[in-house]
Amino acid sequence: MMKKGKVYLSIALLLVCLSLFGCSQETKKTVRVGEVTHSIFYAPQYVALSKGFFEEEGLDVELKTTWGGDKTMTSLLSDGIDVALVGSETSIYVQSQGADDPVVNFAQLTENDGTFLVAREKIENFSWEQLKGSTFLGQRKGGMPQMVGEYVLKQHNIDPKQDLELIQNIDFANVANAFASGTGDYVQLFEPTASIFEQEGKGHIVASFGSESGKVPYTSFMAKESYLTENEETMKKFTRALYKAQKWVDEHSAEEVAKEIAPQFEDTSLETIETVVDRYKSQDSYAKDPLLNKAEWNQLEEIMKEAGELPKNVDYTKLVNTKIAKKAMEE
Incomplete structure (x- = not known):
């Protein structure tokens, strides 16, 4: 009787484990990301994918290339994607058109021109x-x-x-x-x-x-304010995974980074990828953390103003969410 009870207990525990496994699979959050172009300039993003940093956070990141700032922003505003990787200037353009749901920068990927x-x-x-x-x-x-x-x-x-x-x-x-x-x-x-x-x-x-x-928020991850509010925990996980990748890229050689992201660029030789990564690392193109600071934002607006493309100055706190990056970095 005792032996049979142990068997039933084992089966029960197994069913519980399978149930928990099934639940964990079901709760995996999908985040649809649209990148403005597919470039070695975005190496930390590909490292986060290849090293499984997003998966470690319970995220299933679906990446697609949306080819161009206007198309990327159209896709974001029409809910074709959840997160856009694009130049920060696009969020200012959307704001200048009187958007009810502003597009907010929450994590910086590159910090100078590529x-x-x-x-x-x-x-x-x-x-x-x-x-x-x-x-x-x-x-x-x-x-x-x-x-x-x-x-x-x-x-x-x-x-x-x-x-x-x-x-x-x-x-x-x-x-x-x-x-x-x-x-x-x-x-x-x-x-x-x-x-x-x-x-x-x-x-x-x-x-x-x-x-x-100089330093400028050249490419950032952004989302509609409503999405960030409703999915703050998910975006914190996303940013934490990105931060892991940023540190990994900073701490490893161009050769190691090139080998890690090579599958993303099958038509480019490993030697060329390494040359490009080394060039970007040497001029600090890859941001070492996801925090977009005010000085960089001001430089962005100065560059836009010089080009005659700044509709009006936009308060840094209006279009930049630093809370998500700070929490992700602390944890």
């Missing part, structure tokens, strides 16, 4: 002065790459409207192809395209916009 100035010809001793009189193939008007590009030019006493021919009517996805086809003397490119062009002899990297622009 583009490079690529020249068609090899230049041994480059100076920004050499851009005067040239044709410059820039990025989309109103986007962070273009605004930072113009800001840096002005810092070097170059008027982008008067001192050179500025082309900025080409779609983001086609800028590199336009340059490769012969348009422009200089072009502003993201990695790994800039390094690949250099390897193929299509262009030569002569300067970094990130090194010149």
Whole structure:
């Protein structure tokens, strides 16, 4: 009788375990993330995925590329995604249109510009002065790459409207192809395209916009205020996983980071990925924590103002939620 009782007890315990396992599976929270582009510039995000940091927090992160700030924001506002990874300037644009449900930045991923100035010809001793009189193939008007590009030019006493021919009517996805086809003397490119062009002899990297622009919340995770309010605990878990990844990237070599994120970039050689990661790490492009501070926000507004794209100054506390990042970092 005693033996039979033990068997029943074991079965009961097993059923309880299976029940608990089933419950844990059911309560796993899905977070749909839309990234503005797919780039090595976002290495910590891919590390958080590959190392299982999101899973450790009980999250199932569904990542898709939404290709462009306008499309990313449209997807967020229409509830096609829960979280957007995009330039912080987009939250200001939405606010300026009188949004009832503001888009709020809650975790920073990159803290300077990720583009490079690529020249068609090899230049041994480059100076920004050499851009005067040239044709410059820039990025989309109103986007962070273009605004930072113009800001840096002005810092070097170059008027982008008067001192050179500025082309900025080409779609983001086609800028590199336009340059490769012969348009422009200089072009502003993201990695790994800039390094690949250099390897193929299509262009030569002569300067970094990130090194010149100073700290700025170039790319941040953001969500509608209502979503953050209703899912604060989930977003804290999300940010905690991101912070783990940011620390991992900071503490490991470019080679180790490259190997970790390589599956995300199957068409790019491991050597190129490592080169790009090393370049971004050396200029502190990857934020070391998710906290977006006020000085960086002010720099963002200054850059937008210089470009003539700032509708109006927006209070830092209105569009930046620091509570989630601070809690995630403390824990």
